[in-house]
Amino acid sequence: MPELPEVETIRKELVKQIIGKYISDIHILLDRSFVNHTQYDISELIGNITQIDRYGKYLVMQVNQSFQILIHLRMTGKLIYCPFQQQNSFKTNHIRLIFNFQTGDCLLFDDVRTFGKVEIFSSDLDIKSYKNIGIDALDEDFNFNKLKAICMNKKTQIKVLLLNQNLIAGIGNIYAQEILFDAKVSPLIQVNQLTDKELKRIVVSTKKILSLAVKYNGTSISDFRRVDDKTGEFQDFLQVYGKITCPVCKSDILKIRQGGRSTNYCPKCQI
Ligand SMILES: [Zn+2]
Structure with missing residues (x-):
């Protein structure tokens, strides 16, 4: 998608x-x-x-x-x-x-x-x-304070929250996994338990990963094509999505289900 x-x-x-x-x-x-x-x-x-x-x-x-x-x-x-x-x-x-x-x-x-x-x-x-569309993930107003406010008093797991388009708009299953890997945050953490440092890292990684993916014209895993029918190139930069081994520590990547969607993460790098 x-x-x-x-x-x-x-x-x-x-x-x-x-x-x-x-x-x-x-x-x-x-x-x-x-x-x-x-x-x-x-x-x-x-x-x-x-x-x-x-x-x-x-x-x-x-x-x-x-x-x-x-x-x-x-x-x-x-x-x-x-x-x-x-x-x-x-x-x-x-x-x-x-x-x-x-x-x-x-x-x-x-x-x-x-x-x-x-x-x-x-x-x-x-x-x-x-359409009740949440704040765009690349909007400059999406910052630490905004994410903290969104997460306040919620027990949702961070991976599931990142996919909720009514809260933060634009992130889907591929980029949520890449963002959390980059931020070194476990996808399983309940958002009301995230520390300020973790929240800050999630915002920084969101901007970094999405901006880089825009620069490389998106990810073509299966269907995505540009308007001239060419593919994107960001699939070459993926770290955890569809991967078996962590590129950082060489541990096995774990594959779990969350909210009906699959999640890949490194249990050593993302704690
Ligand atoms: Zn790792």
Whole structure:
């Protein structure tokens, strides 16, 4: 599932390709991928893309200050930019939506497992509040004091808390494991028992790992592709996710289940 670095990689590439472009038509191939389209007359959903933002794992395209398109890629969703309506020659059978631009190029929403969603909202709606999206993990206001406040009085394990998008947005299963390994914090610690030093290390590692992953265009373990269908490169930097031996102390990496998700960690380095 694309996490903050993958979605940010897509956002940056979309900014280069489609800002200022005029959406002349939206072609719907699978109704349920476009959640609330029946509330709108599709012929009215046209206009210039003026801005593309990211809130955690969500992308939001502003169109003409009149409406905004929310895109959540979930498991296997991809956005693929096609320079000149090459969608017929594109090697995929999983295109769910096509945003056609006046210039003859288009943006495909491709999604094998169809968990991804596109939704339209009026421009004046505050999507972050509406979707109850927590503070973005790369927001400068996400700092020691903020994390301490989030953790106060909670007995959740830190790994599980990091995945809660309503509290901190953008971190998924791969980066939560990498962040805790980098911070030398056990994924099993209850958050109300974390020391100030540990909380500070978690914030520093969050910024470090996510920024580095953005720099290397995200992690392509299985499905993630950039808008030009290239892979990211951060998989080469992973330390614990999918690993058997700790790169630091050479201990066996432990694999456990937490909140229905797998967690890899080093029992010697992360105590
Ligand atoms: Zn170790």
